[in-house]
Amino acid sequence: xxxxxxxxxxxxxxxxxxxxxxxxxxxxxxxxxxxxxxxxxxxxxxxxxxxxxxxxxxxxxxxxxxxxxxxxxxxxxxxxxxxxxxxxxxxxxxxxxxxxxxxxxxxxxxxxxxxxxxxxxxxxxxxxxxxxxxxxxxxxxxxxxxxxxxxxxxxxxxxxxxxxxxxxxxxxxxxxxxxxxxxxxxxxxxxxxxxxxxxxxxxxxxxxxxxxxxxxxxxxxxxxxxxxxxxxxxxxxxxxxxxxxxxxxxxxxxxxxxx
Amino acid sequence: xxxxxxxxxxxxxxxxxxxxxxxxxxxxxxxxxxxxxxxxxxxxxxxxxxxxxxxxxxxxxxxxxxxxxxxxxxxxxxxxxxxxxxxxxxxxxxxxxxxxxxxxxxxxxxxxxxxxxxxxxxxxxxxxxxxxxxxxxxxxxxxxxxxxxxxxxxxxxxxxxxxxxxxxxxxxxxxxxxxxxxxxxxxxxxxxxxxxxxxxxxxxxxxxxxxxxxxxxxxxxxxxxxxxxxxxxxxxxxxxxxxxxxxxxxxxxxxxxxxxxxxxxxxxxxxxxxxxxxxxxxxxx
Numbered sequence: 306x307x308x309x310x311x312x313x314x315x316x317x318x319x320x321x322x323x324x325x326x327x328x329x330x331x332x333x334x335x336x337x338x339x340x341x342x343x344x345x346x347x348x349x350x351x352x353x354x355x356x357x358x359x360x361x362x363x364x365x366x367x368x369x370x371x372x373x374x375x376x377x378x379x380x381x382x383x384x385x386x387x388x389x390x391x392x393x394x395x396x397x398x399x400x401x402x403x404x405x406x407x408x409x410x411x412x413x414x415x416x417x418x419x420x421x422x423x424x425x426x427x428x429x430x431x432x433x434x435x436x437x438x439x440x441x442x443x444x445x446x447x448x449x450x451x452x453x454x455x456x457x458x459x460x461x462x463x464x465x466x467x468x469x470x471x472x473x474x475x476x477x478x479x480x481x482x483x484x485x486x487x488x489x490x491x492x493x494x495x496x497x498x499x500x501x502x503x504x505x506x507x508x509x510x511x512x513x514x515x516x517x518x519x520x521x522x523x524x525x526x527x528x529x530x531x532x533x534x535x536x537x538x539x540x541x542x543x544x545x546x547x548x549x550x551x552x553x554x555x556x557x558x559x560x561x562x563x564x
Numbered sequence: 565x566x567x568x569x570x571x572x573x574x575x576x577x578x579x580x581x582x583x584x585x586x587x588x589x590x591x592x593x594x595x596x597x598x599x600x601x602x603x604x605x606x607x608x609x610x611x612x613x614x615x616x617x618x619x620x621x622x623x624x625x626x627x628x629x630x631x632x633x634x635x636x637x638x639x640x641x642x643x644x645x646x647x648x649x650x651x652x653x654x655x656x657x658x659x660x661x662x663x664x665x666x667x668x669x670x671x672x673x674x675x676x677x678x679x680x681x682x683x684x685x686x687x688x689x690x691x692x693x694x695x696x697x698x699x700x701x702x703x704x705x706x707x708x709x710x711x712x713x714x715x716x717x718x719x720x721x722x723x724x725x726x727x728x729x730x731x732x733x734x735x736x737x738x739x740x741x742x743x744x745x746x747x748x749x750x751x752x753x754x755x756x757x758x759x760x761x762x763x764x765x766x767x768x769x770x771x772x773x774x775x776x777x778x779x780x781x782x783x784x785x786x787x788x789x790x791x792x793x794x795x796x797x798x799x800x801x802x803x804x805x806x807x808x809x810x811x812x813x814x815x816x817x818x819x820x821x822x823x824x825x826x827x828x829x830x831x832x833x834x835x836x837x838x839x840x841x842x843x844x845x846x847x848x849x
Contacts, residue, residue, distance in 0.1 A: 416678050459676060466673055470650050499620035501648075512790060530623050538621065 315436060316469040320502035321479040322495065325510035326521045328479055330547050332442045333358070335477045337365040340372050344474075345434035347425040349404075349418070351383030351446040364550045377434060379425035383446065408450055415452060415460035423467050426474060437474035439464055444498075445481045445491055454490040458497055465501065503528050511544075518562035519544045523554070602740045603752040606634045625649070627742075629658060630750035636662045646672045 321331045329352070336358065339346050350358060359369040372378035381404055390403050404421035407413060426437035447457050461478070468474045482495040499505060505526040511519060522544045529536040543554040555561070605614060614631070618624030625648075635642050644666050646654060651670065655663045674680065741753040796804070813821070839845065 414676075416676075419678060462675075463678055466650075467679075496620065500623070512794065530626075 315473040315475065317475050317503040318465060318469055318501055319475065319477045319504045319506065320498050321477060321506050321508070322482055322499075323479070323508045324481075324483055326508055328481075328506075328508040329353075329442065330552055331506055331508065332440065332477075332479050333361045333365065334552070335438075336369075336440055337362050337367040339438045339440070339475075340367045340369075340377060343377075343435045344438045345377055345379075345426060345428070345432065345436070346372075346438045346440060347379045347381075347422055349381045349383070349422070349439070349441045351381075351450075352442050354384055355380060355382050376432075381421065387450070405450070407452055407456070413453060414456050415447070419460050419463045419467075422464055426468060426472060428472075437468060437472050439468050439474065439476045441476075441478045443479035443481065444494065448488075448490055448494070454493050457494055461498065461501075503531060508545075518546060519560050520547050521545060522557065602742055602750070606630055606750050608634065608638055608640075625654070626657075626744050627750070629654075630744060632666065633658060633662050633749050636665045641665075641667070643667045643669065645669045647675070648672065 319335075321328050321335075336346065336348060340362075348358075355369065362369050369378060369380070373380055383405065386403055386405050387408060390405055390409050402417050404418045406417045407415055422439055426439065428434070428437070444457060444461075447460075448454065452460075464476055468476050478498065480491070480495050480498065482492060486492055505524075505528070507524040507526065508521055509524070510521045522542060525539075525541045525543070527539040530538050542557060544557050544560060545552050545554045546560065553561075616624040616627050616631075618627075632642055632644065642665065644654060646668060650672055651668055655666065658666075738755045740755055743751050743753060745751055
């Protein structure tokens, strides 16, 4: 489908965007995809627990526990970190500040989170991984936790500088968005990220509502306008159906259920 | 003092790709009269601030590069202040003779000082840069460097206060089309002829203005067209609001209902004599 070519182009920023539906199947795909490709992955997982991602990854043929043990996967479990931060005892905060310390501290920036990402992905001498990857699920949660849009955009900016341009790695970020949304801060972030993305995968629920055989529509926007040749952005639209271990894509209106 | 110009990039609908990788784009400029305004701007006719405002579907950095190329060719000094992209990405596509003439300040790599001491340009230093930190040898082109704004949804051109000159305060100039050539320079294609749709007064359907393109009012087809309309037009909404709901009774009707005693009329049907072999009585035997 073309997504297999992502590794050959390094330093790319991929934006996963969902509207009226859940785009986390793309997060699971990219996680297992990059782990299977041998990349060093830093996963800022704010939405679900480690075991949730592990169960789904096992269906896709990857063990997150094994990846963590061999040092290929650095996993920030946001749910646990938040609890430790807010309710943990003082002795637990041993030397290293928590990456999510903006929740409880007076600092309003996400520098600690960026330092965590940078330390995780800066290659050590003995590493033989193919390129670093930062995966964030999802960015809208940072707003809910109290970060300002400027702080979130600063964090993403520094991640772009470090991961994409200096380390030549890739970034994949999931955000939620809704055209009718009154959440202006979220829409501001989504808009800004669209400007910087090399590839946008926009997953939308069908305008007509829930359907058993077609779970939604995915719009693939390759931002060729950012390239040297300045062509137009390529937009492809497919519909999809999520199955247990697989997602099938088909042209609009050509679901197997209606043919 | 000339009024500042605003140039807004918009995707020209269904533009076919041209040879050599150049493509046709549309710019709407305001604050002056006359056609081929864009050519005049690029040729150095702008004074003061030129604002290039783009959106996510149609980026404006290539237009900025055209301005930069033209300025270098006029032997002006150009200072590029980078916030959004690194230097390699900004100068990609510029000819080597242009590249070596550009001066850069890097506000991209470490604007907040998170990565280490002594960044080239801190976020707060921008005022100081413009006030006293310019390189010697004449004022550089003021239009260089600043790229898109954070809120990139297309908006109507800002009304520009015209300080008395004939160019100020006029109606917005018509949209102009232009093509960017492979060497980075700009060629104006003039004002595109309006299609019959446009002449009706309806704006042409725009192909993906932003990835989050707003819902069209009046019930026109959204970016993924359906065969039926989901939104209400203003007239329909007014008509719906004018219909009284059935549970809202007018006073005379309510008093009538209250006065009428409720009765239940039960009309018993006569006992049926069903034929067990033909219960519906429709067999033609």
